[in-house]
Amino acid sequence: xxxxxxxxxxxxxxxxxxxxxxxxxxxxxxxxxxxxxxxxxxxxxxxxxxxxxxxxxxxxxxxxxxxxxxxxxxxxxxxxxxxxxxxxxxxxxxxxxxxxxxxxxxxxxxxxxxxxxxxxxxxxxxxxxxxxxxxxxxxxxxxxxxxxxxxxxxxxxxxxxxxxxxxxxxxxxxxxxxxxxxxxxxxxxxxxxxxxxxxxxxxxxxxxxxxxxxxxxxxxxxxxxxxxxxxxxxxxxxxxxxxxxxxxxxxxxxxxxxxxxxxxxxxxxxxxxxxxxxxxxxxxxxxxxxxxxxxxxxxxxxxxxxxxxxxxxxxxxxxxxxxxxx
Amino acid sequence: xxxxxxxxxxxxxxxxxxxxxxxxxxxxxxxxxxxxxxxxxxxxxxxxxxxxxxxxxxxxxxxxxxxxxxxxxxxxxxxxxxxxxxxxxxxxxxxxxxxxxxxxxxxxxxxxxxxxxxxxxxxxxxxxxxxxxxxxxxxxxxxxxxxxxxxxxxxxxxxxxxxxxxxxxxxxxxxxxxxxxxxxxxxxxxxxxxxxxxxxxxxxxxxxxxxxxxxxxxxxxxxxxxxxxxxxxxxxxxxxxxxxxxxxxxxxxxxxxxxxxxxxxxxxxxxxxxxxxxxxxxxxxxxxxxxxxxxxxxxxxxxxxxxxxxxxxxxxxxxxxxxxxxxxxx
Numbered sequence: 001x002x003x004x005x006x007x008x009x010x011x012x013x014x015x016x017x018x019x020x021x022x023x024x025x026x027x028x029x030x031x032x033x034x035x036x037x038x039x040x041x042x043x044x045x046x047x048x049x050x051x052x053x054x055x056x057x058x059x060x061x062x063x064x065x066x067x068x069x070x071x072x073x074x075x076x077x078x079x080x081x082x083x084x085x086x087x088x089x090x091x092x093x094x095x096x097x098x099x100x101x102x103x104x105x106x107x108x109x110x111x112x113x114x115x116x117x118x119x120x121x122x123x124x125x126x127x128x129x130x131x132x133x134x135x136x137x138x139x140x141x142x143x144x145x146x147x148x149x150x151x152x153x154x155x156x157x158x159x160x161x162x163x164x165x166x167x168x169x170x171x172x173x174x175x176x177x178x179x180x181x182x183x184x185x186x187x188x189x190x191x192x193x194x195x196x197x198x199x200x201x202x203x204x205x206x207x208x209x210x211x212x213x214x215x216x217x218x219x220x221x222x223x224x225x226x227x228x229x230x231x232x233x234x235x236x237x238x239x240x241x242x243x244x245x246x247x248x249x250x251x252x253x254x255x256x257x258x259x260x261x262x263x264x265x266x267x268x269x270x271x272x273x274x275x276x277x278x279x280x281x282x283x284x285x286x287x288x289x290x291x292x293x294x295x296x297x298x299x300x301x302x303x304x305x306x307x308x309x310x311x312x313x314x315x316x317x318x319x320x321x322x323x324x325x326x
Numbered sequence: 327x328x329x330x331x332x333x334x335x336x337x338x339x340x341x342x343x344x345x346x347x348x349x350x351x352x353x354x355x356x357x358x359x360x361x362x363x364x365x366x367x368x369x370x371x372x373x374x375x376x377x378x379x380x381x382x383x384x385x386x387x388x389x390x391x392x393x394x395x396x397x398x399x400x401x402x403x404x405x406x407x408x409x410x411x412x413x414x415x416x417x418x419x420x421x422x423x424x425x426x427x428x429x430x431x432x433x434x435x436x437x438x439x440x441x442x443x444x445x446x447x448x449x450x451x452x453x454x455x456x457x458x459x460x461x462x463x464x465x466x467x468x469x470x471x472x473x474x475x476x477x478x479x480x481x482x483x484x485x486x487x488x489x490x491x492x493x494x495x496x497x498x499x500x501x502x503x504x505x506x507x508x509x510x511x512x513x514x515x516x517x518x519x520x521x522x523x524x525x526x527x528x529x530x531x532x533x534x535x536x537x538x539x540x541x542x543x544x545x546x547x548x549x550x551x552x553x554x555x556x557x558x559x560x561x562x563x564x565x566x567x568x569x570x571x572x573x574x575x576x577x578x579x580x581x582x583x584x585x586x587x588x589x590x591x592x593x594x595x596x597x598x599x600x601x602x603x604x605x606x607x608x609x610x611x612x613x614x615x616x617x618x619x620x621x622x623x624x625x626x627x628x629x630x631x632x633x634x635x636x637x638x639x640x641x642x643x644x645x646x647x648x649x650x651x652x653x654x655x656x
Binding site: 027053056058059061062063064065066067068069070071072073074075076077079091094095098099103104105106107108109110111112114143144146166167168 | 392423424425426427428429433435436437442443445447450451452453454455456457458459460461462464465483484487488490491494495644647648649650651
């Protein structure tokens with residue numbers, strides 16, 4: 001199958017575009033998605049092509065963006081709502097958690113909520129304490145919601161298309177730092193990456209690195225560097241925080257007996273906490289070292305560049321962590 | 327909005343009377359069952375006192391229109407024609423409940439009645455109403471959403487965001503404030519800078535349909551009918567009904583001993599009394615029919631309680647079912 005080299009933002013745009021062409025019920029809504037062409041340019045050109053019915057600019061109203069998406073989805077549309085950055089998704093938290101995630105269950109299956117809430121995530125550029133969250137584990141805490149976080153342009157495309165086609169609500173987290181990074185992306189309009197399917201991005205026998213989103217890049221760089229010293233890391237990209245694809249992780253761990261979790265989020269009740277818990281539950285007899293977590297430091301992110309970077313994970317921290325578990 | 331008022335015929339008035347009495351009886355029985363610990367959920371918000379508002383407003387809808395409300399939802403479900411048996415079963419947490427025993431008193435819904443549910447986060451259902459109305463516009467349907475909300479809900483962000491969104495998107499929503507004068511225990515004047523809540527419409531540039539006497543089912547019906555037709559043709563409209571709840575905010579709350587006189591004044595204008603007066607004023611020898619309805623309603627609710635009591639509890643399979651939709655991709 002043919003493929004193109006696209007940055008992640010263009011891969012996401014292609015996914016959305018294909019799904020809007022395929023299914024009249026799919027529409028986008030959010031702040032600046034139309035006339036402004038999308039804050040992150042993912043919906044560039046959509047207003048001209050699909051018109052204002054299907055490309056809906058909203059007021060700055062995160063509660064209503066998420067809540068109206070829930071209602072529209074219940075009624076049979078397939079909204080792809082955009083929250084400009086995930087930091088503002090805290091304002092939409094109630095609609096997402098109390099309604100999107102609960103309605104199918106609490107009304108005993110009478111309604112479905114096939115919506116996607118896209119949100120740009122991650123830190124960088126000294127965005128400061130209120131604009132530097134990677135809070136996906138918080139959202140992944142709740143049953144009823146799926147949480148996606150792609151690491152490559154191809155994954156972004158296949159995962160977003162799967163999310164739009166699924167009948168469940170999905171929080172789709174897009175790492176801002178990855179938007180411009182290119183990679184090969186299949187042209188196939190039915191290229192889908194199944195919900196809850198992880199991906200082994202590199203094979204190795206010595207240490208299992210479990211990661212997601214931007215952590216994949218640091219982990220692969222670390223693995224390459226460590227390989228020069230004869231240390232072979234297996235890098236598992238979870239892709240989805242919910243459903244969490246633990247089976248390949250446990251399988252890998254039974255082979256390597258060592259694990260490092262690499263995450264952008266804070267360490268307290270994090271992805272790493274969950275992975276570590278499940279490894280000791282499911283593979284206790286295989287453990288040769290404690291599970292090590294590489295996370296952001298447990299502080300709000302400051303403005304100054306020097307101390308901002310100090311607080312954050314990077315490739316070197318991954319290398320150090322791998323060496324600690326060996 | 328000057329429109330011709332359709333004279334409500336006797337059959338319709340009797341039907342509304344029957345619905346009002348049915349709701350009252352359902353709520354009285356829920357109160358008893360709660361005290362007998364047969365309804366064991368901590369949250370139970372009774373509609374007693376509000377019946378004319380719910381019945382009159384829902385009567386203004388067509389079948390393909392939509393209704394959504396907050397957690398004081400029993401009366402709305404009954405007014406929309408949902409069978410009392412599965413409603414009572416839901417109160418008792420039974421498998422045969424409208425929500426399979428998983429929603430409870432605050433989360434009744436019936437898709438087949440276009441009753442989109444009761445929602446328990448104050449204001450949380452308002453944007454849902456906007457979204458449901460968007461589907462109507464999107465697919466060129468003429469369905470309207472009637473969204474009930476309490477006076478208390480007008481002061482949180484959901485109200486502002488959802489009503490504003492309905493304005494900028496021209497959505498066919500009737501925002502119907504059931505102003506029962508207190509948000510839980512706090513009087514409207516204490517909570518709202520502008521206690522005439524219908525005037526909030528002006529701030530959003532939507533139709534202000536004014537205030538209506540929420541105890542008078544005919545007046546509510548007439549005002550709601552105008553509002554519904556306005557929404558169908560034009561866009562969002564805000565209507566306020568003044569009413570009063572007889573019980574605590576929830577049954578577990580303190581009864582309001584300090585509001586005895588106020589309660590008595592409102593009970594003198596009870597929806598059942600007012601509706602009876604309308605009927606007896608217009609039709610001769612109708613009392614016997616009304617008494618017969620009262621008796622029939624008691625039997626209906628007796629049966630609903632019996633049905634609920636004899637229904638099975640949900641199972642482990644029910645506990646784990648419907649967390650996610652498992653069977654379909656769109």
